[in-house]
Amino acid sequence: MNLSLTLTINGERREIVLDDPRVTLLDLLRERLHLTGAKKGCDRGQCGACTILVDGERINSCLALAISYDGAAITTIEGLAEGDKLHPVQQAFIEHDGFQCGFCTPGQIMSAVGLIAEGQACDDPERVREAMSGNICRCGAYKGITEAVIDASGKLSAGKERDAA
Amino acid sequence: MNLFEYVRPASVAEAIAAAGEPNSAYLGAGTNLLDLMKGGALTPARLVDLTHLPDLGSIETLPDGSTRIGALVKNAALAHDTDFAKRFPVVAEALLSGASAQLRNAATVGGNLMQRTRCPYFTDTASACNKRQPGSGCDAIGGENRSHAVLGWSENCIAVHPSDFCVALTALGAIVEIEGTTGRREVPITEFFLLPGDTPEKETVLEAGEMIVAVRLPAEAAKLAANQRYLKVRERTSYAFALASAAAALTIENGAITEARLALGGVAPKPWRASEAEAALVGKAPGKEAFAAAAEAAFAEAKPSGDNAYKIELGKRVVARVLAMAAAGTPERMPALPASAFAPLPEGVVNV
Known part of the structure; x- marks a missing residue:
């Protein structure tokens, strides 16, 4: 099973290899890439705490399988500010x-x-x-x-x- | 969530071959599938990811005037497509009354048709459910069933179909394009969904491996654009499933209804075309009397399946009001609260 994927996260291209197809975008960001801005509230698409942008559009990252988003550009809360200048x-x-x-x-x-x-x-x-x-x-x-x-x-x-x- | 094999096919043919294996499931956005897998209600051994397939993501007008929506078009993209929303406003309003903006950005057209019931006994693996585990029984019968069906239910299942989009598609006579190992076939959406009967686990006509490739709206559906509305009564104004909803489209000529389309949501195991009500409207002057008669016709066969007799009266009022709203004309701009009973009413639409 090929579980490698490429994502552009907050402008930076990342090559990622997954050991499990069940990893959601939320778990990938929080647990593996240590971008803990997106929060795990309900983990079922009901609360919106995990909202991120994928190719510019807001989605619930808890209901998105990371492997399926191969090639996508992702923006998280960590990618909004420019240095000390807030969005x-x-x-x-x-x-x-x-x-x-x-x-x-x-x-x-x-x-x-x-x-x-x-x-x-x-x-x-x-x-x-x-x-x-x-x-x-x-x-x-x-x-x-x-x-x-x-x-x-x-x-x-x-x-x-x-x-x- | 159970471990599964992930397959990413390069073509529709490859996808169909991969999904023909037992216990396979197609993956669109996964907004419903992954939710059910996290709760253990569904445990597919293999996910066939359709999202990288080419050619399934466009909205096109065909030479015969019909509109073809690819299975991978996102719910939000369809609702916000200016040309589409102008020709099929009831579809746009229904889409925007469902889920949240985040879910609509991810969820696909094909996935909307394939979403499962939100009956809590279906999602709870500790409960008996004939859909989830055929033959195990139905804990919704005699359980907490105020949100369950009053039309089309059986002694084996009283769950309702959750979609808003499919209700509008049903009113407008959409066609589902299906591809499988034996080629392509087309099924009217009214025949695509099955009633529970003795086999509630079989929800659609799809056979193993078959996939939805597109949904088509016939050219004549666009002729009803001037008088179309969707109305959805729910327990909160936004981001909730319908207790009772209805999609209506009318043609009114010289003070009489010459064509009527009506479908109901939240009250039956499938999006419910109300053909008797449609027939009752034709030739009548649009008004309170005709709309009340259509509402009676729409629910003539309705029976409570538990603590939900209120849905019959509620459903009738929803029908009468949505017909009055449709007769008043499609609004120029999408209302701030799509399909909401709390949105300001058009002039002349009162007490229905």
């Missing part, structure tokens, strides 16, 4: 109190980055809540999370317009 979504979560205990936060932030990239409207709180319903926050920081997504979305699209001008 606008990370900054917005701080400014809007978008978390309390922080356990769901990497998943919330990756989900928000994915959502903003999807280009669906992020200005309406109802649409943001609906689009973020795959991320559970037991502390109930939803109000701050919604505000952070709307704020970051506005800043990112303003940035895009500036770059285009």
